[in-house]
Amino acid sequence: MNQAVRNQGFEALETMQMKNRINELEHDCAELQKSNEELRERCKKLASRQPEWPKGYRPNRKKFNGSRSH
Numbered sequence: 001m002n003q004a005v006r007n008q009g010f011e012a013l014e015t016m017q018m019k020n021r022i023n024e025l026e027h028d029c030a031e032l033q034k035s036n037e038e039l040r041e042r043c044k045k046l047a048s049r050q051p052e053w054p055k056g057y058r059p060n061r062k063k064f065n066g067s068r069s070h
Helices: 002-048
Strands: none
16 A cells, blocks of 8 residues: 555646646747747838938949950
């Protein structure tokens, strides 16, 4: 009988630990889903905007001269 009580207590403890672990993982998953959604919106916003040159930057295009000898 002592062994049966001991096994029952062990199973109860193991069940409680698993439930706590599941709750922690569900909480972590919810946080990750929220941050993922925020980052997805941010990426979508950044990907759809028109690129801008920094103020005062003027890119100079070099002309290609195919007849140039080395």
